[in-house]
Amino acid sequence: MHRLIENGLMFGNLIRVDSPILVERYNRALQHLTRRETALAEFHIDISGYSPEVGAELGDDQYLNHAGVNRQFILLTTDQKTAPLLNAKFSTSRGILKQFIQDNEAELFALTTRDAVAGELVNSVYDVDTPRKLFDIRKVTVEADTTKGTVATAKKLRDMISEFKTKPDAWFDDVLIGRMITLAKKTGDVTRNPVTLASAEFGQDNFWTAHFGGIYIFRGVEHPAAIIHGDKSALKDLPIAFEFDFEERRGIAKFLQLNDLAEPIVKARGVDAAAILHQKMDFMVAEVASTMGEDLTGATRRDLRALGRRYATLLPEAWQGLAALARWAEEGGPWPKISADHPAYFYTLRAKDHADADLVNMLLAELSPLDIRQLFICHKETFYKTYAGWSDEKRSYVVDFLVREYQVDKAGTREALFGHEATMEEPVAAPVRPTGPWTNNGGYEIRHDVIERVGPWGRIGGK
Template identity: 60%
Template sequence: MNRLIRAGLMFGNLFHVHSPALVERYNRALLHLTGKRTELTDFYIDISGYSPEVGDELGDPLYLNHKGVNRQFILLSVEQRTAPLLNTKFSTSKTILQDFIGQNEAALFALTAKDAVAGELVNSVYDVSTAARLFDIRRITVDADTTGGTVKDAAKLAEMVDNFRESESGWYDDVLIAQMIDLAGKTGDVVRNPVSLKAMSFDQRNFWTAHFGGLYVFQDVAHPAVIAPAGKDGLDDLPLKYVFDASQRNNIAQFFQLNGLTQTILEARGIKSAAILRQKMDFILIDAVADQGVDLTGLTRADLRRLAREHSDILPPEFHTLGQLVNWAENGGAFPNVDSSSPVYFYTLRAADTPDAPLVNMLLAELAPKDIRQLFICHKDLFYATYAGWPDAKRAYVADFLEREYKVDKAGVRDALFGHEPALEVPPLPRKGKKPPPVPQRIAPVGPWGKAKRR
């Protein structure tokens, strides 16, 4: 993992806590939330205030996320908004924290100038000892205040000010005036500079959770289901009728199709589909030859073609099928027969333009794990776990590729792969004046892959 850390691909963009003032504020918040303190004077925190170093010191990687639910957070600066979320247990947590910081940026900027803001992502569930409890999590509410209770005191002071103004005897109420003066010393002038945080709640109906081996829960769709790639053990009590594991490829494909959650890369608008498929071929090639003693440093396009020729006997079927699709898109070659039973099927899909696109791309990354770029972008926890088991040659290649091709323009790469543009892409023409090949008529009504087969 040191290679990833040095390249800024792991623990990157964390917020540095190094000044005595910040450390003391962090400790006040930590004591307020957990009853613990850290003796460290220099450490890094993620968007939620979690620090790997503090976790090691306390011997508890979930010190801000007890039992993996109701995540607590510590905000020292609005700069934490751009930091990653480590030890993710629910896919919605980072988005909720980003939205909360964004919607309250001015107030948080003022509050964190003097104190830490501590809070919790609250729901009605305090443990998920059974998978069925996940379905009791319907709404997440953000509860936050400074460790000194500034927001609460400011609300109380604002109420006192209103009472003072509305009461005819306000000027004669010495007790009320004394209380207002005392609170104003803590909160400042709330009349001219109101101090408040917006009350924010978020629905949590479609989400991924790390619990029970990793589950994708889709409740708010026309045809609900749970996708459990790791297996369905311990999931007998779920309130949804359909639960599919990774072996039920056809059922998952049908679920995507019925809910309109995916589209084929070749039919997606505004992207260079053939180039994306060719890059997926490269990743599959590297995966196949990584343990063959091949030098994978500084590979050119010619080097990749040479490796494909020399090791054609060990290349998996998905490599050859993707090659046929690229040939069809660029040169009008024969269109391959692809359905959900094919190993390449999920490599040819991406999320459609829906609110759940990030969740769907995360699931597709797990169903097509040899696409290391999508795996890193969409499912970092699984990427890190998988990376640890790769041959060193592949680890070196992947780290170098991501540093060169992704890190330099993260937003551009994400937009190129997953963005949705109004303009329809026209595949490159092999010869001037020649029209691009149409989708074969026999399968055009249901898309280029045909209908998902029924069991």
């Protein structure tokens, strides 16, 4: 993994903690949450305050995430909102923490100038020893305060102020006034500078969890289902209508279609579908070439085309399917029939524009693992596990590609691959040869009604 770390592809954007004051605050918060401390003088933390160096020192990568639920966090600075979340057990955790920091940025900035803020993502489940307990998680509440209890103390002071203003003869209550003065010394003037954190509750209808080998739970859709990375027979009696494992491609495809969660890349607005398809094909060529021992360091598109010709007979069926689709997109070739059973099927999809687009793209990344760019962007946990099993030739190519093609413009790449343009008038299709279900109207146009009815690769069931 050293190559990934050196190039900022692993543990990138972590926050450096190297001042004695911040280390002392971190230890105070760590003691407050876990009754443990670190002897390190400098280390790095993620958005939750987890440090891989501290984890190694303590021999516990889950020291802020016991049993993988109710993740605890330590905030030393609001800059942590840009950091990644390491060792994620739930796909929603980073988004919740980021939203909480953004919603309370001014308050957290003020609090962290004097102390660390420690907290927890709380739900009603403390241990997921059985898969059914995952379905008991309905919402997550963020609870946070400084290690000195500044927020709770400020609330007490506000309550006392309210009592003082409404209680008859409060001016003669020396005990109440004395307690107010004592608390004000700790909190400052809460009437002018309120010390409050907005309550934060987040629904947990649709999410991915790393527990039990990886499960995608979709409850907040019209047709709920659980999609399991592994043998679903080992997870019995789940309280959901449908269960699919990754071998049940037709079932997953039907689930995505019925809930209107995904769309074909070639139908997406504002994207260069042919370029995306060719890049996916290059990744497949790189996979074959690396298994043949080819040196892929610095390999260009031209180099990969040459390698593709050299190993044409070894290229997977998924490559052939994408090539046929690219020919249709670029040259007006025949429309390829790519059913859900075809290895190329999930490589041709991306999430539609909806609240769970990131989760769907995460699922699609696992279903199309040879697309190393999408796997890195959408599912880093799986990317790192997969990377560990690659040959050195492929590792070298992948790192070089991500540094050269992705790191230079992360936002632009994400927008090009997964962004959505506003709805506009349907464009006129380009003229194509009459080799598919076309109608003649001064040139051949695609019959959109047929595509909408059966999908551009035949019926989802492959019939």
